[in-house]
Amino acid sequence: MRNKIVAGNWKMNTTPVEGVALVSEVLDAVKDMELNHKKVVFGVPAVSITSVASIIGDIANVHVASQNISSYDSGAYTGEISATMLEASGATMAIIGHSERREYFGESNQVLATKVDKALGRRITPIYCCGEVLEERKNNTFQTVIKTQVEEGLFHLSMEEMAKVVIAYEPVWAIGTGETASPEQAQEVHAFIRSLVSAKYGNEVADNLSILYGGSMKPSNASELISMVDIDGGLVGGASLNASDFVEIIKAM
Ligand code: 13P
Numbered sequence: 001m002r003n004k005i006v007a008g009n010w011k012m013n014t015t016p017v018e019g020v021a022l023v024s025e026v027l028d029a030v031k032d033m034e035l036n037h038k039k040v041v042f043g044v045p046a047v048s049i050t051s052v053a054s055i056i057g058d059i060a061n062v063h064v065a066s067q068n069i070s071s072y073d074s075g076a077y078t079g080e081i082s083a084t085m086l087e088a089s090g091a092t093m094a095i096i097g098h099s100e101r102r103e104y105f106g107e108s109n110q111v112l113a114t115k116v117d118k119a120l121g122r123r124i125t126p127i128y129c130c131g132e133v134l135e136e137r138k139n140n141t142f143q144t145v146i147k148t149q150v151e152e153g154l155f156h157l158s159m160e161e162m163a164k165v166v167i168a169y170e171p172v173w174a175i176g177t178g179e180t181a182s183p184e185q186a187q188e189v190h191a192f193i194r195s196l197v198s199a200k201y202g203n204e205v206a207d208n209l210s211i212l213y214g215g216s217m218k219p220s221n222a223s224e225l226i227s228m229v230d231i232d233g234g235l236v237g238g239a240s241l242n243a244s245d246f247v248e249i250i251k252a253m
Contacts (some may be wrong), residue, residue, distance in 0.1 A: 001037055001208075002037075002207065002209060002210050002232055003037050003038065003039055003232065003233075004037060004038045004039070004210070004211070004226070004232050004233045004253040005038070005039040005040075005041060005166060005212055005232060005233040005234075005245075005253075006038075006039075006040055006041070006066060006208050006233050006236065006249055006250045006252075006253050007039075007040075007041035007042075007043055007093075007095075007108060007127060007168075007212060007233070007234070007235050007236065008041065008042050008043055008235050008236050008237075008240025008241075008246055009043040009046050009067065009095055009098070009214070009235055009236065009237050010042070010043060010045060010067075010240060010241060011100070012014025013069070013241055014044070014053075014241070015048075016047055016050065016051045016150050018103055019042075019044050019048035019051065019052055019093040020048075020052060020055055020248060021024040021068045022219045022241070023042055023052050023056065023241055025243035026040075026041050026042075026243050026247055026250070027055070027056070027059065027062065027151060028075060029188060029243065029244075029245060029249070030250055033250070033251070035045075035062070035205060036061075036091050037253055038061060038062070039061045039063060039148045039233075040061065040062045040080075040250055041062075041063045041064075041065050041093055041122060041127075042056075042062075042063070042064050042065065042240075043044045043065040043066070043067050043093075043095050043235075043240075044064060044065070044066075044067075045067065046067070046068075046081050046086070046089075048067055048072045049064055049066060049086065049089040049090055049091050049092055050089045050120065052090070053065050053089065053091070054059055054090070056090075059156060061066050061102070062250075063092045063094070064091050064092065064093070065071065065091060065093035065094055065095055065127060066081070066086045066091045066093075066094045066095070066124075067094075067097070067098065067119055068081070068095070068098075069081070069082075069083050069094045069115050069119055069124070070082045070083070070087060070096070070114075070118065071114070071115050072118075073118070074182070077107070082118070083118040083122040083124055084122060085121055086122070087122040087123060087124055088138060089213055091124060092124060092125065093122065093124060093125040093127055093166075094115075094119045094124050094126055094127065095125075095127045095129065095168075095235070096112055096116055096119065096126045096127065096128050096129065096153075097109075097112040097115070097128055097129045097130065097149070097153060098129045098170070098174060098214075099129065099131055099133075099170060099172045100175075103172075103231070109148065109149055109153045110153030111127070111153065112152075112153045112225045113152060113153050113154070113156055114129070116128060116149040116153060116154060116165070119159055119175035120157070120161050120164060120165075125166060125168050126164075126165050126166065127166045127167075127168050127212070127233070127235065127247060128153055128154055128165055128166070128167050128168070129167075129168045129169075129173050129214070130146050130149035130150055130153070130167065130168070130170070130193070131146065131148060131149075131169055131170040131171045131175075131214075131215075132145045132171055132172065132173075133172045133173060134173035137171065137173060138246070142171075142189070143189075143192055146169070146189060146192065147192075147196060148194065150167070150193060150196055150197075150220075151196070154167075155200055159201050159202070159205060161206065162197070162201050162205055162209075162221040163201075163205050163209075165209070165215060166208075166209075166210045166211075166212065167193055167197075167209065167212070167229055168211070168212040168213070168214050168235040169186065169189050169190055169193060169211060169213055169214070170213075170214035170215050171185075171186075171189075171215050171234060173215075173239065174214075174215025174216050175214065175216070176216070176237060176238060177214050177215075177216060178216050179215075179216060180215055180217065180218075180221050180225075181213070181215055183224050183225050183227075183228050183231070184228075186225060186228065186231055187228040187230055187231060190211045190213070190228070190230035190231050191229075191230045193211055193230075194206050194207075194209065194211060194230055197209055197223075206218075210232040210233060211230060211231065211232050211233075212232060212234055212235045213216040213225050213226075213231050213233075213234050213235070214235030214236065214237070215237075217234040217235075217236045217239060217249060218236075218238075218239045218245060218249070219239070219245050219248035219252070220250035221248055222242065222248070222253075223252035226252055226253050228245075233253050234249060234253075236249055240248075
């Protein structure tokens with residue numbers, strides 16, 4: 001049985017003190033929830049990883065994720081943060097290849113493939129993001145775009161490695177816009193991604209793969225999206241910065 005996952009991506013928001021307050025409020029509200037086969041993830045700014053990890057402690061199925069990871073191991077790479085450093089700070093997951101990193105920081109599928117390797121080289125689960133821009137949706141090339149992102153970023157992995165990966169489908173036109181992919185549109189892409197993984201790695205890996213939807217997920221649409229057969233949770237931006245909204249989305253999984 002594959003895991004359902006609700007992951008917040010705070011992006012460049014919150015100080016460490018604000019972050020600890022937000023996580024504490026969320027955890028307090030979900031502490032009695034049964035999290036069997038369900039995970040709650042906080043994708044926090046790197047400077048908050050240590051303090052958020054210490055609030056979470058050893059609560060099962062609750063994780064801290066970084067929002068990026070260096071493609072280098074160590075050395076003269078000013079400003080970079082390595083997988084080893086992230087792991088030592090308490091991160092157990094990493095968001096890799098978010099469209100904002102692809103667009104504003106020029107991260108290619110090839111660089112992202114290396115970042116995935118670095119995460120898996122430590123005990124960090126990659127949440128590998130893919131998704132098309134509006135023009136690609138409109139001109140109906142989105143499946144080709146997503147196929148290339150998934151193949152070039154992930155398909156060098158062994159079967160054992162692929163079994164550890166989480167994928168997030170985030171249509172760029174739905175991020176921060178208030179516009180959401182319809183459950184049917186998202187389901188179609190999620191099923192497509194699962195079929196790609198199945199063709200390469202077989203049914204078992206594909207069936208166990210958690211594929212999250214991201215793009216204006218909020219309390220009012222979360223349960224409908226997550227109820228689709230191939231949508232295993234959400235990668236939540238704006239709504240994850242509000243404790244009660246994020247809690248509602250967690251409860252919808
Ligand atoms: P919003 O939920 O704010 O649209 O952001 C989605 C996202 O980019 C999560 O990674």
